[in-house]
Amino acid sequence: MRHGGESALLLSAAVFGVSATLSVYALRTVRPADLLAVEISGAAAILLVTAVARRRLHGRGAWRQMLVGILVPGLAFLFGDLGLARTSASSGSLLLAAEPLLSVLLAMVVLGERLSRRAVGALALGLAGGALVALEPGAPTGGGTTLGNVLVLLAVVASALFLIATRRFNDAGDALNESAWQTVGGALSVTPFVAAAWSTGGTRLDTAGTAGWIACVAVVLCGAVGGVLFNRGIARVPAVRAGLLGNLTPVVGTLTAVAFLGDRPSFRQIAGGAAILAGLALLLHRPTPAEASGPTEPGPERPVQERETSARDVRSRRLASDGEPGSAV
Numbered sequence: 530m531r532h533g534g535e536s537a538l539l540l541s542a543a544v545f546g547v548s549a550t551l552s553v554y555a556l557r558t559v560r561p562a563d564l565l566a567v568e569i570s571g572a573a574a575i576l577l578v579t580a581v582a583r584r585r586l587h588g589r590g591a592w593r594q595m596l597v598g599i600l601v602p603g604l605a606f607l608f609g610d611l612g613l614a615r616t617s618a619s620s621g622s623l624l625l626a627a628e629p630l631l632s633v634l635l636a637m638v639v640l641g642e643r644l645s646r647r648a649v650g651a652l653a654l655g656l657a658g659g660a661l662v663a664l665e666p667g668a669p670t671g672g673g674t675t676l677g678n679v680l681v682l683l684a685v686v687a688s689a690l691f692l693i694a695t696r697r698f699n700d701a702g703d704a705l706n707e708s709a710w711q712t713v714g715g716a717l718s719v720t721p722f723v724a725a726a727w728s729t730g731g732t733r734l735d736t737a738g739t740a741g742w743i744a745c746v747a748v749v750l751c752g753a754v755g756g757v758l759f760n761r762g763i764a765r766v767p768a769v770r771a772g773l774l775g776n777l778t779p780v781v782g783t784l785t786a787v788a789f790l791g792d793r794p795s796f797r798q799i800a801g802g803a804a805i806l807a808g809l810a811l812l813l814h815r816p817t818p819a820e821a822s823g824p825t826e827p828g829p830e831r832p833v834q835e836r837e838t839s840a841r842d843v844r845s846r847r848l849a850s851d852g853e854p855g856s857a858v
Contacts, residue, residue, distance in 0.1 A: 648769060708753070
């Protein structure tokens with residue numbers, strides 16, 4: 530069951546990496562409040578309708594999931610959109626490399642989880658890669674700002690807290706139901722910000738154009754799919770391991786930013802991405818039975834005289850048996 534959970538978390542991490550790049554593209558034509566309103570309300574509508582149509586929406590634990598949804602998608606999307614509007618796609622994606630470390634530390638402190646030696650190695654590689662890609666002097670495209678980076682890091686904090694909360698409160702139930710209520714909670718939590726932003730600065734949704742709307746809709750779909758995959762996986766995988774699997778997000782985000790937005794990563798950033806992938810490979814490696822059981826320890830060597838005595842005893846017993854009546858010749 531854990532293998533299926535890991536696959537779901539890896540897919541979720543990849544989807545959120547793509548979403549970061551799509552968000553930067555959408556924010557070229559719309560304001561952060563516009564994208565925030567569209568992506569959270571759109572995801573909530575899709576998930577609620579789907580859950581109702583499949584008769585999988587129920588009220589048990591709804592309030593708890595709505596409160597958890599204040600973290601993600603609520604605060605994480607709010608800070609993320611504000612930050613990505615002020616930095617480049619690759620800079621924002623690479624700053625997400627801080628989330629696995631924070632998630633692992635919180636899992637150890639709050640949930641009492643421990644790291645295996647393999648996980649320690651994976652964490653070390655992930656941290657080294659994250660340092661290389663996130664601490665590169667200057668922004669890859671010249672568009673990074675301190676405020677934008679700080680806002681992205683606040684989104685990282687909200688996401689790490691969300692991982693711990695879902696690991697503690699999700700009970701391997703219905704991921705679709707949990708995701709639907711979480712998006713409802715997130716939509717309600719950001720409504721005051723959206724209303725205030727629209728009342729003071731208006732909206733640019735009416736001038737976004739076809740490309741802008743396609744990007745916004747793609748972000749909506751990424752949020753809905755990524756949320757369901759995450760909730761499906763987090764109930765089956767320890768939080769420490771789930772946090773380490775999240776290292777895939779900045780790698781996918783950077784690759785998509787390079788491919789579709791023309792961002793130019795430096796050699797250090799490429800090396801950092803390779804280190805992150807190496808850490809993931811180490812974490813996901815399945816040891817063979819021989820590796821899992823370890824080398825067989827040889828027993829203590831018996832003295833030569835003891836071995837000779839044992840051999841003579843065996844021959845004596847065989848001769849005695851041959852001399853008994855009824856024995857086979």
